[in-house]
Amino acid sequence: MKEVNEKDKVVIDKLLGIEDFKEIEVRVDDTDLMQVVHSNKYLNYFDDGFISFVQKLNKDCGALHKEGIVFPVRKVEIEYLRSATFGDKILIHTRVIKVGNTSITLAMDCYKNNKSKDTLLVKGTIVRLIMDMNNNNLIKITDFFRDFNQ
Amino acid sequence: MKEVNEKDKVVIDKLLGIEDFKEIEVRVDDTDLMQVVHSNKYLNYFDDGFISFVQKLNKDCGALHKEGIVFPVRKVEIEYLRSATFGDKILIHTRVIKVGNTSITLAMDCYKNNKSKDTLLVKGTIVRLIMDMNNNNLIKITDFFRDFNQ
Amino acid sequence: MKEVNEKDKVVIDKLLGIEDFKEIEVRVDDTDLMQVVHSNKYLNYFDDGFISFVQKLNKDCGALHKEGIVFPVRKVEIEYLRSATFGDKILIHTRVIKVGNTSITLAMDCYKNNKSKDTLLVKGTIVRLIMDMNNNNLIKITDFFRDFNQ
Amino acid sequence: MKEVNEKDKVVIDKLLGIEDFKEIEVRVDDTDLMQVVHSNKYLNYFDDGFISFVQKLNKDCGALHKEGIVFPVRKVEIEYLRSATFGDKILIHTRVIKVGNTSITLAMDCYKNNKSKDTLLVKGTIVRLIMDMNNNNLIKITDFFRDFNQ
Numbered sequence: 001m002k003e004v005n006e007k008d009k010v011v012i013d014k015l016l017g018i019e020d021f022k023e024i025e026v027r028v029d030d031t032d033l034m035q036v037v038h039s040n041k042y043l044n045y046f047d048d049g050f051i052s053f054v055q056k057l058n059k060d061c062g063a064l065h066k067e068g069i070v071f072p073v074r075k076v077e078i079e080y081l082r083s084a085t086f087g088d089k090i091l092i093h094t095r096v097i098k099v100g101n102t103s104i105t106l107a108m109d110c111y112k113n114n115k116s117k118d119t120l121l122v123k124g125t126i127v128r129l130i131m132d133m134n135n136n137n138l139i140k141i142t143d144f145f146r147d148f149n150q
Numbered sequence: 151m152k153e154v155n156e157k158d159k160v161v162i163d164k165l166l167g168i169e170d171f172k173e174i175e176v177r178v179d180d181t182d183l184m185q186v187v188h189s190n191k192y193l194n195y196f197d198d199g200f201i202s203f204v205q206k207l208n209k210d211c212g213a214l215h216k217e218g219i220v221f222p223v224r225k226v227e228i229e230y231l232r233s234a235t236f237g238d239k240i241l242i243h244t245r246v247i248k249v250g251n252t253s254i255t256l257a258m259d260c261y262k263n264n265k266s267k268d269t270l271l272v273k274g275t276i277v278r279l280i281m282d283m284n285n286n287n288l289i290k291i292t293d294f295f296r297d298f299n300q
Numbered sequence: 301m302k303e304v305n306e307k308d309k310v311v312i313d314k315l316l317g318i319e320d321f322k323e324i325e326v327r328v329d330d331t332d333l334m335q336v337v338h339s340n341k342y343l344n345y346f347d348d349g350f351i352s353f354v355q356k357l358n359k360d361c362g363a364l365h366k367e368g369i370v371f372p373v374r375k376v377e378i379e380y381l382r383s384a385t386f387g388d389k390i391l392i393h394t395r396v397i398k399v400g401n402t403s404i405t406l407a408m409d410c411y412k413n414n415k416s417k418d419t420l421l422v423k424g425t426i427v428r429l430i431m432d433m434n435n436n437n438l439i440k441i442t443d444f445f446r447d448f449n450q
Numbered sequence: 451m452k453e454v455n456e457k458d459k460v461v462i463d464k465l466l467g468i469e470d471f472k473e474i475e476v477r478v479d480d481t482d483l484m485q486v487v488h489s490n491k492y493l494n495y496f497d498d499g500f501i502s503f504v505q506k507l508n509k510d511c512g513a514l515h516k517e518g519i520v521f522p523v524r525k526v527e528i529e530y531l532r533s534a535t536f537g538d539k540i541l542i543h544t545r546v547i548k549v550g551n552t553s554i555t556l557a558m559d560c561y562k563n564n565k566s567k568d569t570l571l572v573k574g575t576i577v578r579l580i581m582d583m584n585n586n587n588l589i590k591i592t593d594f595f596r597d598f599n600q
Binding site: 178179181182183185186188190235236 | 478479481482483485486488490535536
């Protein structure tokens with residue numbers, strides 16, 4: 001990573017200190033014939049966790065999407081430890097672990113119903129970009145989050 | 151419909167008087183390239199509304215599913231009036247409109263964010279069965295809901 | 301319905317004579333904890349059937365979508381008769397049953413693996429519009445399908 | 451990894467030499483408001499690729515599922531390089547890269563429409579187990595695939 005200027009460093013340090021918890025309910029349709037949540041649905045939960053994280057920084061993702069600002073996934077890693085099913089609530093724990101120039105890396109852990117370590121369902125890491133669909137340009141992470149630093 | 155005995159009639163009358171409101175958040179993945187919620191996702195919202203309705207009657211759908219009690223759809227009609235998208239909250243309004251021997255018919259209306267008539271998204275009607283997956287038998291509706299009548 | 305001119309009538313009569321068969325494979329993720337295809341997935345199969353029908357008329361739906369031409373659902377009715385599951389192939393039978401000014405009504409029947417009547421899974425009716433997302437205008441059905449009439 | 455006996459080694463070597471190509475069509479509902487295939491859908495395509503791979507070894511996944519034999523995901527890594535959308539065909543290239551005692555690791559690459567390197571969409575790695583849902587026991591990989599070695 002190239003050298004980071006002082007202003008960016010302040011934003012990055014702030015981002016690295018933020019965590020968010022979001023609870024969602026498993027839908028019937030999230031399950032498959034194994035009678036547990038299908039592996040792909042955790043990417044939906046990661047969406048929900050990321051959106052909740054961004055809202056926490058006073059950014060309205062719904063409004064952003066309407067302006068054409070989106071958050072494409074560049075990379076994801078998921079380790080599946082336990083299964084969840086319909087009737088369960090999922091707690092998504094989101095933390096920033098790395099801020100690149102145009103990418104942000106987050107740890108995404110999902111717990112069943114509560115935060116205790118024995119109910120960790122999946123451990124994930126996701127790399128996201130911030131893109132302006134109007135011109136397909138990537139937005140610099142520290143620019144996007146600069147104003148929350150006030 | 152065959153004649154209904156007095157005990158069943160009491161349950162049916164109670165059911166016909168119940169309505170439920172459930173609010174859910176649109177997921178990014180609920181939308182498609184038209185940039186609005188895909189037509190099939192309202193069937194997920196109808197699931198959510200029905201589950202909320204059943205929970206209101208002191209039935210835990212998650213626990214019921216674990217015992218093998220499920221609620222298959224027999225018939226559905228949906229009229230799409232307006233579109234919703236990511237960032238919207240959907241309010242699902244559920245009312246019982248007919249109680250058959252082994253089927254229950256519900257009106258399922260979805261509103262955007264609030265209950266005012268001008269934001270009605272879809273009007274739906276759904277016929278559901280109650281089935282015991284252990285023996286694939288249908289459960290009589292008034293039997294299933296009898297104990298809530300106390 | 302208002303009076304239909306002669307040119308439109310020719311297109312409509314042709315459309316009413318067309319039927320299409322499309323076979324798809326059930327995905328694992330199409331099933332839910334009831335271990336059968338979830339009720340909402342038939343709307344995906346109806347998409348597949350409609351697209352195959354439109355392709356049959358020499359219209360490339362992928363290319364059309366890229367130009368902003370989409371086919372929103374105005375209304376749907378589905379009757380669920382039998383269940384399908386992972387491992388099954390679904391045959392979607394599409395027929396035009398009514399051509400309105402800006403809407404087209406299709407019968408959508410899904411069969412398991414073959415066309416024999418005893419394996420009918422769902423009977424559906426769907427009303428679709430044809431919309432230009434560039435200006436949100438509805439396209440007249442007979443205009444859209446006129447050139448296939450040659 | 452513990453020492454591997456001679457019979458297992460033969461099965462493992464055979465597995466490591468197998469590759470499979472499966473082509474699927476993108477569904478409308480696979481896309482989201484970014485107008486491209488949602489990140490989670492590649493896990494469905496990985497399902498399709500794995501099933502095609504297993505079928506190639508004369509195992510009928512549909513029949514296996516009916517007996518309770520399933521293939522849960524233990525771990526997945528996906529790198530997203532290019533986007534696909536409705537109208538595209540996806541070619542899934544599946545190769546075994548490691549055979550553990552009760553887990554199998556596969557490389558899952560998805561290409562747009564053809565095999566040429568310039569249209570690689572995602573590069574994935576997935577670790578799957580083979581489980582008997584009747585007793586929740588894991589099945590030894592070389593036992594499951596032994597009979598194909600003939």
